[in-house]
Amino acid sequence: MEPRTIIEPFRIRMTEPLPVSTPDQRRQFLHAAHYNPFLLRSREITIDLLTDSGTGAMSAAQWAAIMTGDETYAGSESYYQLRDVVQALTGHKHVIPTHQGRSSEHILFSVLDVASKQVLANSHFDTTRANVEYLKGEAIDLVIEEGRNPGSEHPFKGNIDLARLEDHLKRGGDKVALVLMTVTNNAGGGQPASLENLRAASELAHKYGKPFMLDAARFAENAWFIKEREPGQQHRTPREIAQEMFALSDGFTMSAKKDGLVNIGGLLCLNDDDLAEKARALLILTEGYPTYGGLAGRDLAALAVGLQEVTDEAYLKYRIASVRYFHKLLDKLGVPLMRPAGGHAVYIDAGALYPQLKPWELPGVALCNELYLEGGVRAVEIGTLMFGKPDQAGGHDHTAPLELVRMAFPRRTYTQSHVDWLGEIMAEVVARRGKARGLRIAKQGPILRAFTAQLEPLT
Numbered sequence: 001m002e003p004r005t006i007i008e009p010f011r012i013r014m015t016e017p018l019p020v021s022t023p024d025q026r027r028q029f030l031h032a033a034h035y036n037p038f039l040l041r042s043r044e045i046t047i048d049l050l051t052d053s054g055t056g057a058m059s060a061a062q063w064a065a066i067m068t069g070d071e072t073y074a075g076s077e078s079y080y081q082l083r084d085v086v087q088a089l090t091g092h093k094h095v096i097p098t099h100q101g102r103s104s105e106h107i108l109f110s111v112l113d114v115a116s117k118q119v120l121a122n123s124h125f126d127t128t129r130a131n132v133e134y135l136k137g138e139a140i141d142l143v144i145e146e147g148r149n150p151g152s153e154h155p156f157k158g159n160i161d162l163a164r165l166e167d168h169l170k171r172g173g174d175k176v177a178l179v180l181m182t183v184t185n186n187a188g189g190g191q192p193a194s195l196e197n198l199r200a201a202s203e204l205a206h207k208y209g210k211p212f213m214l215d216a217a218r219f220a221e222n223a224w225f226i227k228e229r230e231p232g233q234q235h236r237t238p239r240e241i242a243q244e245m246f247a248l249s250d251g252f253t254m255s256a257k258k259d260g261l262v263n264i265g266g267l268l269c270l271n272d273d274d275l276a277e278k279a280r281a282l283l284i285l286t287e288g289y290p291t292y293g294g295l296a297g298r299d300l301a302a303l304a305v306g307l308q309e310v311t312d313e314a315y316l317k318y319r320i321a322s323v324r325y326f327h328k329l330l331d332k333l334g335v336p337l338m339r340p341a342g343g344h345a346v347y348i349d350a351g352a353l354y355p356q357l358k359p360w361e362l363p364g365v366a367l368c369n370e371l372y373l374e375g376g377v378r379a380v381e382i383g384t385l386m387f388g389k390p391d392q393a394g395g396h397d398h399t400a401p402l403e404l405v406r407m408a409f410p411r412r413t414y415t416q417s418h419v420d421w422l423g424e425i426m427a428e429v430v431a432r433r434g435k436a437r438g439l440r441i442a443k444q445g446p447i448l449r450a451f452t453a454q455l456e457p458l459t
């Protein structure tokens with residue numbers, strides 16, 4: 001009989017102490033951080049679930065690759081190692097390294113000239129949308145209806161609505177610059193897109209003569225969900241599934257800080273020679289020479305290893321199961337959750353947890369602050385502080401559609417006992433849900449206010 005417990009498929013031989021603090025200290029730290037957890041210092045945080053981006057642990061093989069990274073300016077061997085690994089995984093001809101995902105996005109949207117044009121996606125991630133808009137394009141989200149309903153248990157809530165996609169392609173004509181699928185769909189709760197949906201979206205884009213691109217930050221987690229959930233895919237390896245996902249596309253951007261299993265790095269890959277030439281010209285201007293693209297040779301070497309490790313079945317099985325384990329634990333506590341569990345994070349509906357707080361009283365931030373005060377846990381609000389806008393007329397802020405809190409899991413970093421401990425912290429926070437206080441914004445910047453805003457608790 002197979003054991004029921006899915007163990008971490010690694011053992012640990014380098015450790016880092018977890019900072020611990022007293023409730024009094026945490027009250028002081030949070031006050032000094034103006035009640036915005038983004039402004040806390042790492043030494044003040046015990047378990048950090050702010051993001052899964054660049055915060056994971058590298059393997060011994062990756063650290064070994066770091067030591068033999070080739071720091072040659074042009075023609076580094078580490079680049080060629082990475083190129084070979086990426087070509088074998090994706091089939092794409094041109095492999096362009098960048099320092100992280102958003103610079104790949106900026107270069108891609110510049111060479112596809114999105115000015116006055118539309119980008120049609122399941123959902124754009126924040127930086128993706130911001131880059132489209134910065135270049136004067138229009139970012140349109142066409143995720144399926146179920147993807148916008150937190151309670152829906154649809155297995156592929158990251159799917160794009162094919163009827164609406166075709167309608168936009170038909171009506172948009174020359175105004176459409178590209179079709180983009182984010183896998184998994186971070187802005188929609190880390191939910192996957194199915195292979196069937198990716199095939200159909202690729203076919204539609206090509207029928208209307210548009211490039212079909214992926215935002216492949218979490219491609220391996222998406223491939224695992226396809227293997228688990230999509231009829232007829234169980235016999236394939238995650239790597240084979242990922243290969244088909246990439247083969248459907250004309251190119252992709254990737255933040256390698258997620259499924260690349262590295263702390264910094266990105267990729268822009270393309271099949272088209274002309275586009276790639278233009279992208280490399282821009283890369284030299286903004287990132288660096290095409291064989292390093294804003295990274296050190298050692299970073300390229302670690303990424304080459306990470307991209308091979310991430311499709312390992314034992315790793316992906318553990319990864320998805322560990323996030324699901326936390327989701328189940330919270331569900332048992334009666335925490336209102338976005339369903340089903342995402343690939344990299346659990347999303348809590350803070351608006352439903354704290355019905356006494358109005359959206360402009362920032363229930364998501366209130367929950368983040370409660371988690372911090374209880375256990376030194378850091379999570380991130382994805383609600384009105386992040387997506388709302390101040391009302392120019394002096395009324396309440398324009399609010400976000402949902403007041404969510406994301407608890408994202410760094411890869412290979414925390415163990416099951418950390419997660420059990422998180423459950424105990426959450427139980428305390430839930431027990432005093434009726435007493436949670438809202439916050440007001442005391443100071444905010446003109447753009448992306450969530451990162452720097454200063455807040456004050458309401459009395």
Ligand code: F0G
Pocket residue numbers: 050051052053100101102103125127128182186215217255256257265266
């Ligand atoms: N695309 C997706 C789907 C992402 O989740 C991110 C980053 C990016 C692009 C941008 O990549 O950070 O390397 O420039 N997501 C992080 C997060 C920041 O916390 O979800 P980057």
